[in-house]
Amino acid sequence: MFRSLRAKLLAWYSLVLLAVLATFAAVAVWTVWRSNLRDVDARLSATASRLARAVNAEPTGPYEVNLAGEDLALFGGSDEGPYYAMWTSRGALIDRSDPQVDGSFPGTPQVRIRGGNREVVVRGDHDALVLVGQSLAQLRADLWRTILGFAAAGGSALVLALLGGWLLVGRALAPIGRIAETAEAMSESNLGLRVDISRTEDELGAVAATLNRAFDRLQEAFERQTRFTADASHELRTPLASLLAELEWALARPWPDAEYTKTLQVCERAGQRMRNVVDGLLTLARADAGALPSRREPVNLTSLARETAATAIPIATARGISIRLDGASATVEGDPDRLRELISNLVLNAVHYSSPGGTVRCSVSAAGGMTRLEVADSGPGIDPQDLPHIFERFYRANKARSGPAGGAGLGLAISKWIAESHGGQIRCESTDGGGSRFTVELPTKH
Amino acid sequence: MRLLVVEDEPDLAATLRKALAEAGFAVDVAADGQDALSQIEGVAYDAVVLDLMIPAIDGWEVMRRLRSRDNRVPLLVLTARDATADKVRALDSGADDYLTKPFTLTELVARLRALIRRAAGSPVPVLCIGDVQIETTARRVTRAGIEVDLAAKEYSLLEFLALHRGELVTRAMLYEHIYDDREDTMSNVVDVYVASLRRKLGHTLIRTRRGAGYIIDV
Numbered sequence: 001m002f003r004s005l006r007a008k009l010l011a012w013y014s015l016v017l018l019a020v021l022a023t024f025a026a027v028a029v030w031t032v033w034r035s036n037l038r039d040v041d042a043r044l045s046a047t048a049s050r051l052a053r054a055v056n057a058e059p060t061g062p063y064e065v066n067l068a069g070e071d072l073a074l075f076g077g078s079d080e081g082p083y084y085a086m087w088t089s090r091g092a093l094i095d096r097s098d099p100q101v102d103g104s105f106p107g108t109p110q111v112r113i114r115g116g117n118r119e120v121v122v123r124g125d126h127d128a129l130v131l132v133g134q135s136l137a138q139l140r141a142d143l144w145r146t147i148l149g150f151a152a153a154g155g156s157a158l159v160l161a162l163l164g165g166w167l168l169v170g171r172a173l174a175p176i177g178r179i180a181e182t183a184e185a186m187s188e189s190n191l192g193l194r195v196d197i198s199r200t201e202d203e204l205g206a207v208a209a210t211l212n213r214a215f216d217r218l219q220e221a222f223e224r225q226t227r228f229t230a231d232a233s234h235e236l237r238t239p240l241a242s243l244l245a246e247l248e249w250a251l252a253r254p255w256p257d258a259e260y261t262k263t264l265q266v267c268e269r270a271g272q273r274m275r276n277v278v279d280g281l282l283t284l285a286r287a288d289a290g291a292l293p294s295r296r297e298p299v300n301l302t303s304l305a306r307e308t309a310a311t312a313i314p315i316a317t318a319r320g321i322s323i324r325l326d327g328a329s330a331t332v333e334g335d336p337d338r339l340r341e342l343i344s345n346l347v348l349n350a351v352h353y354s355s356p357g358g359t360v361r362c363s364v365s366a367a368g369g370m371t372r373l374e375v376a377d378s379g380p381g382i383d384p385q386d387l388p389h390i391f392e393r394f395y396r397a398n399k400a401r402s403g404p405a406g407g408a409g410l411g412l413a414i415s416k417w418i419a420e421s422h423g424g425q426i427r428c429e430s431t432d433g434g435g436s437r438f439t440v441e442l443p444t445k446h
Numbered sequence: 447m448r449l450l451v452v453e454d455e456p457d458l459a460a461t462l463r464k465a466l467a468e469a470g471f472a473v474d475v476a477a478d479g480q481d482a483l484s485q486i487e488g489v490a491y492d493a494v495v496l497d498l499m500i501p502a503i504d505g506w507e508v509m510r511r512l513r514s515r516d517n518r519v520p521l522l523v524l525t526a527r528d529a530t531a532d533k534v535r536a537l538d539s540g541a542d543d544y545l546t547k548p549f550t551l552t553e554l555v556a557r558l559r560a561l562i563r564r565a566a567g568s569p570v571p572v573l574c575i576g577d578v579q580i581e582t583t584a585r586r587v588t589r590a591g592i593e594v595d596l597a598a599k600e601y602s603l604l605e606f607l608a609l610h611r612g613e614l615v616t617r618a619m620l621y622e623h624i625y626d627d628r629e630d631t632m633s634n635v636v637d638v639y640v641a642s643l644r645r646k647l648g649h650t651l652i653r654t655r656r657g658a659g660y661i662i663d664v
Contacts, residue, residue, distance in 0.1 A: 230529060234499070237526035241547030242458040248551045249465040266457045 052124025089127030280410035327364030479503025
């Protein structure tokens with residue numbers, strides 16, 4: 001592609017150059033030809049005027065031509081040299097320089113080219129017509145020499161220009177080669193490669209910089225994907241390890257029945273945890289595929305929040321945490337199962353992160369066409385440097401506080417998708433030590 | 447041999463505890479990095495099984511701190527992270543071995559035995575002392591080719607003394623290495639085991655250094 005671009009550029013370039021040179025040469029040659037012809041005409045006219053004055057007519061007798069010596073010398077020369085002819089006003093030939101000169105009567109004074117000769121016809125004394133002509137062979141030969149000269153000079157100029165053009169285009173296109181090489185060399189294992197833009201500050205430098213930024217985004221996306229895969233793998237391997245190790249232990253030799261019961265409980269918990277991870281991953285895979293909630297129906301968010309909070313009460317009570325719910329009735333449109341999942345994620349998170357004896361406040365309000373659900377906890381809050389990342393998949397703020405039991409670190413990522421796929425949004429405010437508040441805003445259904 | 451298992455997953459920690467105990471180890475469990483460091487500080491473990499993704503202080507930091515304090519306890523990393531970069535980082539941080547989850551218990555036990563052997567400077571799995579042979583893989587002892595039946599703790603005590611041949615081993619060390627932190631022991635139980643071992647394997651095998659402890663001569 002690069003080589004053909006260089007050749008293409010050069011082809012166009014030489015075509016334009018050729019046209020310019022040819023036009024220039026044509027104009028120049030034409031000008032020279034005109035100028036030489038004017039000189040010839042002037043000479044012929046002068047000679048013709050002289051000859052015209054040399055014609056004497058007797059009133060009764062024949063015409064008489066008295067040529068001066070210089071004119072005799074002029075017309076005595078070779079075939080190439082000038083010639084003349086004279087006629088009476090009635091067209092009778094009076095005289096000519098050579099018997100071979102065409103004697104046919106020209107009729108009127110004129111300037112013409114006839115049979116490769118330039119001829120000037122003037123009217124002299126006594127209405128005689130005087131023709132003086134000259135062969136243009138010499139002039140033509142001069143013209144051809146000029147044309148050849150121009151062709152030689154133009155050809156050399158073209159060759160030099162092509163050579164220079166080839167080098168210049170090569171230099172100008174070299175960065176494209178470098179860009180292509182870099183892009184070619186990029187692969188999964190060296191995503192860090194970038195086009196060197198230190199030496200190019202022109203348009204190609206801008207292209208390279210744009211490409212480098214695209215590479216940055218590509219690398220970032222790739223690394224995010226790699227991290228996600230590693231995290232998903234970690235979340236699945238951990239319960240799988242527990243399950244397999246427990247089974248290996250149980251099968252190593254016979255145990256009392258009570259031990260088998262414990263083994264089955266361990267296996268059940270591991271299986272449930274794996275199911276949670278797989279469910280979460282499937283939900284997010286659907287979210288990535290751009291799936292929308294399968295159902296769209298009016299949902300009373302207040303009753304849904306009340307029901308969902310009620311299911312969290314046993315867990316909260318066990319941890320010495322109370323859940324308070326208040327708010328006006330508000331209806332939104334959407335998938336009740338998904339919205340329940342959203343509320344449940346937020347409430348269980350709040351219960352999990354609250355300190356014992358704390359309170360989880362849940363409220364629903366409607367204003368300005370939006371319905372707002374707030375879930376606030378009285379926990380230690382979220383570290384400001386974790387806050388921008390909490391909605392990312394598998395992100396765990398502070399590893400010391402692992403998520404709710406069985407959570408795979410996907411709950412908030414899923415909640416964010418649910419809120420957004422319902423045309424709403426979710427955000428979190430938190431002060432370190434002062435609890436966290438999650439706010440979901442959804443369009444109110446009228 | 448006494449192990450510390452550092453694992454925050456309660457089910458897996460429980461499984462490891464009972465499975466490793468079944469393999470003849472005395473096993474303690476720590477659920478986070480902070481806990482692990484303080485336990486390793488207090489007990490001379492024969493090996494530590496360490497998960498990397500643990501709360502409070504992560505596994506890499508635990509290894510870094512241990513090694514910077516010149517603690518040479520054999521460390522086996524047991525983790526779900528299977529990327530080559532993670533393995534390299536862990537081994538370069540001071541881990542002696544690396545096993546990814548899911549794993550098989552038999553492999554874990556074999557790796558731990560190998561780690562403990564190497565740390566004791568004896569890569570051979572069979573220890574020979576006179577006519578007594580100790581097969582550490584099968585936990586079997588023979589005297590002049592005849593198998594000798596030993597209780598689990600008797601075996602552990604004999605193995606520890608044999609791995610430290612030529613070194614004086616105090617009673618406190620024996621208690622520390624053959625019992626985990628959940629077992630109650632009577633103060634003279636080690637002497638009882640030694641007496642029993644002498645009955646079964648001959649009186650010259652284990653010598654008493656009065657007031658100090660026991661030794662098996664080279």
